[in-house]
Amino acid sequence: MKSKIYALLTIFMLAFTFSTPIAAIASTEKNSKKIELSEEEVAKRIGEMRKRVEEIKAIDKSTLTKIERKALRKELREMNKKARAMGSGGVYLSVGAIIIIILVLILIL
Structure with a gap:
């Protein structure tokens, strides 16, 4: 049971970790003329x-x-x-x- 929870937690953390840099790059490009x-x-x-x-x-x-x-x-x-x-x-x-x-x-x- 614990191993399933840890595996699920790892998947969530990896999913959100990899999408954050892409979103940060896109937002800095839009706001570069600030x-x-x-x-x-x-x-x-x-x-x-x-x-x-x-x-x-x-x-x-x-x-x-x-x-x-x-x-x-x-x-x-x-x-x-x-x-x-x-x-x-x-x-x-x-x-x-x-x-x-x-x-x-x-x-x-």
């Missing part, structure tokens, strides 16, 4: 985004065409993504890391 901003610049950009969001909220959307409403939604989504990217500095765990942590905790306890 520009570093100072805190003042970030605060200024977020302030501009907030002003634009207030302008969009103030617009009477019943007078807009379907294409214009779609463009506003797209603009809001893009601003939301940019704001999250500028403001967040959190720690992210992959699914593989969570599974490994759980398995290690099970083995310890």
